[in-house]
Amino acid sequence: MVDEPRTPASGLPLRLAEDDLERPSSARVYDFLLGGTSHGAVDRHLGRELIDAEPLVVPIVRENRSFLRRAVTFLAHAGIDQFLDLGSGIPTMGNTHEVARRVVPDARVAYVDVDPVAVAHGELLLGRTTGVTVSRGDLRRPDDVLGTPAVRDVLDLDRPVGLLLFSVLQHLPDGEEARAVVAEYLSHLVAGSALAVSHLSGDDPRVDVDAVRRLSTAYPRGGITPRSAGDLAGIIAGVELVAPGLVFAAQWRPEPRRVGEPDGEPCCGHRAAVGFVPAR
């Protein structure tokens, strides 16, 4: 066991259990699939097993990051200048604050992840950036997350907030809990706040989700639960979706293909949506 001091800004302690390094983590495997460098041998091993079982996992994670960029850009243009990024993962190219700040230079972002390794990387890479905090928290505990100094210091809950849930709700096996947790966060946000969400689909015939589900049981906190469009629609029912509604991530306001970019069908995997909290 490696004891790390609890940083004043963090919620849960940054203590690494042996399991945290000896078993693959969702954050680090995702980093491997994205071509990052913040992962270990166990993560690479599972990442390669995933690619062997379903080669589409690489375009799937890339499209998820691309959706993040388009959704955050859209929200920043819509006037959102503060973001709560839950299950934010290991910082990689095109982080939320970098994307938002291309539109709103002083946009503020609170990153929260349950994985101590992801948070440690985040604190190293982003911790000194003004208006950006990284803390450890379990999104299933909205009161704890919203009460964490690192989150409270950055977000003004009396003004609209962009709640970001990219590729994380599939880590909650209980759909009713996922719905209740999202509703609880939304209840703390003023009208005009926004939700952007992506979620691994359970009913995309192009993807062998059973293989992904089976291999993901290697994660210490349990495997993932892909969901149908109908189930995801129920989880995010508290917001009014903007066009084009709940669609595959690649179909959400795609950007024009750049010169020289290869043709090909946009891929698959995640469903995605953006919506606003209505006046109550």
Ligand SMILES: C[S@@+](CC[C@H](N)C(=O)[O-])C[C@H]1O[C@@H](n2cnc3c(N)ncnc32)[C@H](O)[C@@H]1O
């Ligand atoms: C697939 S990664 C997605 C990272 C990032 N949101 C993105 O889309 O690029 C899922 C992340 O969710 C985190 N996570 C899983 N369960 C969580 C929970 N209960 N609370 C907070 N974070 C969680 C994992 O540690 C991991 O970093």
